[in-house]
Amino acid sequence: MKLSLTRTSLSSVLAPLLCNSHPSRRPISSLSVSHRPTSLSPETTPLFLRPPTSSASLSDLLKFRNWAETLSSSTGASFSALDNGPDTHLLLRELTWLLEDALENPKTLAYCIPSAVSNDLLVSLRADLEELYTLWKQRIDERRPFQYIVGCEHWRDLVLGVREGVLIPRPETEHVVDLVSDAIKGNDELGDGLWADLGTGSGALAIGIARILRDRGMVIATDLSPVAVEVASFNVQRYNLQDKVAIRQGSWFGPLKEAEGDLVGLVSNPPYIPTEHIDGLQAEVKHEPRLALDGGTDGIGDLLYLCNGAVSMLKPGGFFAFETNGEKQCKFLVDYMETKLKGSFNDVNIVSDFAGIQRFVTGFRSR
Amino acid sequence: MINLTLQIAALQPQVSIDLIKIMDQRLLAIEKRSAFLQGILDQPEAPPEEYSRANKELRKLSSTITLINKLRIKQEEIGSLKSLMAECQEDNDMQDMATEELGQAMEEEKRLQTVLLMSLMPRDDADERGCILEVRAGTGGEEASLFAMDVFKMYERYSLKKGWKFEVVELAESDLKGFKEASAAITGAGVYGKLKFESGIHRVQRVPVTEKSGRVHTSAVSVAILPQADEVDVQLRNEDLRIDTYRSGGSGGQHANTTNSAVRITHIPTGMTVAIQDERSQHMVVILTLATSLFALLLFIVFVLKNKAKALKVLCARLYEVERSRVHMNRSKLRSDQIGSGDRSERIRTYNFPQGRVTDHRVGITYHSINDVMQGETLDAFVDALLLQQEMDAIASFSSTI
Numbered sequence: 064m065k066l067s068l069t070r071t072s073l074s075s076v077l078a079p080l081l082c083n084s085h086p087s088r089r090p091i092s093s094l095s096v097s098h099r100p101t102s103l104s105p106e107t108t109p110l111f112l113r114p115p116t117s118s119a120s121l122s123d124l125l126k127f128r129n130w131a132e133t134l135s136s137s138t139g140a141s142f143s144a145l146d147n148g149p150d151t152h153l154l155l156r157e158l159t160w161l162l163e164d165a166l167e168n169p170k171t172l173a174y175c176i177p178s179a180v181s182n183d184l185l186v187s188l189r190a191d192l193e194e195l196y197t198l199w200k201q202r203i204d205e206r207r208p209f210q211y212i213v214g215c216e217h218w219r220d221l222v223l224g225v226r227e228g229v230l231i232p233r234p235e236t237e238h239v240v241d242l243v244s245d246a247i248k249g250n251d252e253l254g255d256g257l258w259a260d261l262g263t264g265s266g267a268l269a270i271g272i273a274r275i276l277r278d279r280g281m282v283i284a285t286d287l288s289p290v291a292v293e294v295a296s297f298n299v300q301r302y303n304l305q306d307k308v309a310i311r312q313g314s315w316f317g318p319l320k321e322a323e324g325d326l327v328g329l330v331s332n333p334p335y336i337p338t339e340h341i342d343g344l345q346a347e348v349k350h351e352p353r354l355a356l357d358g359g360t361d362g363i364g365d366l367l368y369l370c371n372g373a374v375s376m377l378k379p380g381g382f383f384a385f386e387t388n389g390e391k392q393c394k395f396l397v398d399y400m401e402t403k404l405k406g407s408f409n410d411v412n413i414v415s416d417f418a419g420i421q422r423f424v425t426g427f428r429s430r
Numbered sequence: 431m432i433n434l435t436l437q438i439a440a441l442q443p444q445v446s447i448d449l450i451k452i453m454d455q456r457l458l459a460i461e462k463r464s465a466f467l468q469g470i471l472d473q474p475e476a477p478p479e480e481y482s483r484a485n486k487e488l489r490k491l492s493s494t495i496t497l498i499n500k501l502r503i504k505q506e507e508i509g510s511l512k513s514l515m516a517e518c519q520e521d522n523d524m525q526d527m528a529t530e531e532l533g534q535a536m537e538e539e540k541r542l543q544t545v546l547l548m549s550l551m552p553r554d555d556a557d558e559r560g561c562i563l564e565v566r567a568g569t570g571g572e573e574a575s576l577f578a579m580d581v582f583k584m585y586e587r588y589s590l591k592k593g594w595k596f597e598v599v600e601l602a603e604s605d606l607k608g609f610k611e612a613s614a615a616i617t618g619a620g621v622y623g624k625l626k627f628e629s630g631i632h633r634v635q636r637v638p639v640t641e642k643s644g645r646v647h648t649s650a651v652s653v654a655i656l657p658q659a660d661e662v663d664v665q666l667r668n669e670d671l672r673i674d675t676y677r678s679g680g681s682g683g684q685h686a687n688t689t690n691s692a693v694r695i696t697h698i699p700t701g702m703t704v705a706i707q708d709e710r711s712q713h714m715v716v717i718l719t720l721a722t723s724l725f726a727l728l729l730f731i732v733f734v735l736k737n738k739a740k741a742l743k744v745l746c747a748r749l750y751e752v753e754r755s756r757v758h759m760n761r762s763k764l765r766s767d768q769i770g771s772g773d774r775s776e777r778i779r780t781y782n783f784p785q786g787r788v789t790d791h792r793v794g795i796t797y798h799s800i801n802d803v804m805q806g807e808t809l810d811a812f813v814d815a816l817l818l819q820q821e822m823d824a825i826a827s828f829s830s831t832i
Binding site for chain 1: 673674675680681682683684685686687688689690691693710711712
């Protein structure tokens with residue numbers, strides 16, 4: 064689904080949206096991308112994008128695979144019993160994906176007959192064997208997340224770079240883009256306005272939404288973490304959306320004060336895990352930034368903040384979608400909006416994820 | 431073999447006089463319609479929508495019109511030859527020449543009438559398509575599973591001989607490595623038209639490999655052939671789909687880091703499910719809930735995931751079949767005895783190994799080399815006979831509907 068983008072800069076596109084409604088606002092030139100990294104730290108490059116400058120003999124590669132398979136099988140169901148972690152079947156599958164990303168020609172392994180392998184056959188790799196051993200050891204011994212090991216996450220129809228310091232986009236969050244799409248179908252104008260993705264992390268939602276907006280639609284994505292800003296910018300550039308998505312470092316609405324009352328849409332997957340649950344989390348999750356997970360007591364703090372902010376930031380008829388911890392938080396938010404923020408929103412809905420858990424709260428700013 | 435060809439010869443349809451009369455009425459109606467449509471096209475002030483509709487319909491009729499014109503010309507020729515013969519009765523040379531020409535003209539007239547008749551027959555649009563083959567072991571336990579495998583491989587060999595693409599979609603093996611269930615997508619021109627007669631129960635009589643005392647057992651295998659559905663045939667609506675993940679409890683969301691993207695899609699109206707696994711992104715699910723038309727959906731799938739395309743092929747074919755049988759029910763009064771009605775519980779063929787023969791019960795044909803059949807060599811013999819029978823049935827219903 065290719066979107067045709069005009070090569071106008073962010074500022075000139077934003078101008079008509081903002082100048083007309085608030086002539087007294089600051090000039091548009093300040094609405095530029097605040098962080099465009101001139102050189103990317105090497106850890107940001109996903110494995111599958113690294114140049115294949117290493118090599119190993121096929122037999123050595125197969126030795127690695129055997130070793131890794133044995134190590135994975137030895138875990139059995141222990142991880143899943145311990146903290147709902149991966150079982151052997153999942154680990155073995157991750158291993159094949161690791162090799163897919165590491166090999167210049169992923170089909171090499173599929174076509175070889177182990178017993179007939181000659182020592183001389185060289186295979187081209189994007190990481191040397193020693194690194195592969197280290198990576199897999201980290202996977203099993205330290206429960207380092209698979210996505211950090213390969214440096215990417217397949218999410219919706221995207222492949223996003225991720226690394227330590229950035230939350231790995233969750234499959235549940237994929238659905239937010241669908242909810243935005245539905246909203247736009249109900250009201251075309253939403254597709255042409257300014258959206259905000261707060262706490263963007265890897266930029267997943269910002270990119271997902273940017274790809275379904277119309278010609279004049281734009282996204283501002285904010286995050287407190289400089290690592291997130293770097294990674295999100297990397298991903299935005301990879302999808303050639305730098306003219307459609309601006310990344311700003313800062314807290315929640317802070318970096319987009321001048322858009323107050325002009326947002327047609329607001330999405331967020333804020334930290335929503337109650338503090339007391341953090342220590343009991345699955346080991347992989349503990350490698351992810353606490354900043355992105357810890358929602359304070361009850362986990363509801365940031366969500367409430369966003370609800371309050373939405374009142375002033377959204378223009379009438381504007382849409383919002385928030386991801387939450389589940390039924391309790393969803394109901395709490397809806398109740399909050401209907402009582403403490405009475406009259407501010409309409410069409411407030413709770414949407415379930417594919418596991419049947421009430422996961423998202425959506426609604427519109429009242430006219 | 432001689433046995434077979436004689437039987438086929440006897441089945442040749444005779445185009446009777448009554449049938450000609452009926453057909454003539456139809457042809458006149460087509461000619462009138464064509465003239466009317468041409469009238470619209472000739473009008474300079476015709477509104478563009480009406481113009482394009484008339485154009486479209488006229489294009490569909492054009493090949494029939496060409497044939498009708500040829501027929502009319504031939505009939506005029508016959509008419510003038512006959513009057514010539516009446517006028518020149520004394521001229522023997524003229525008579526001989528005219529007689530010969532008349533003979534040829536009448537042959538040609540008959541040929542044109544047959545071709546026209548065939549072109550007027552209701553055609554099953556699905557004949558051109560590829561198909562989904564589903565083989566299921568029925569009664570007979572392990573032996574039925576082994577025969578299911580033999581039958582599945584028979585169709586694979588037949589498909590390869592025909593130059594069709596045979597893609598295995600799903601296999602469920604039994605303990606002795608037979609197939610409890612097996613399905614494949616067979617792609618090529620006119621595949622469904624040829625294989626549609628295979629739907630039904632195939633019965634086998636032989637000594638099973640597991641049998642110690644050498645007794646002959648009877649078991650059964652059921653075969654279903656579904657036409658592959660085009661993207662636009664099947665409307666997968668959001669509301670009709672339920673999507674489940676296989677997450678084993680747990681809070682999900684930020685709480686979990688998982689690479690398990692397995693998902694199951696249920697088409698609620700029919701209860702059919704398709705399970706999708708082994709992909710790195712769960713997005714397939716998201717696409718389905720977005721798409722209101724299968725076309726946009728399949729574009730994405732083809733681009734993203736081959737695995738799911740296969741599962742979708744099967745789901746679409748099943749949905750299409752549900753739709754077709756609904757439509758078929760409505761038209762079935764006249765055609766209930768027709769071959770290829772797709773009644774899956776109909777026992778259609780018996781494979782008798784001790785006696786080395788295969789019998790198709792619908793056309794009453796027996797083929798005396800069971801090995802050839804299992805090798806996919808001679809299914810054509812049955813298919814051709816069944817096609818012919820279908821033609822005859824179509825003619826029969828044609829004349830009774832006018």
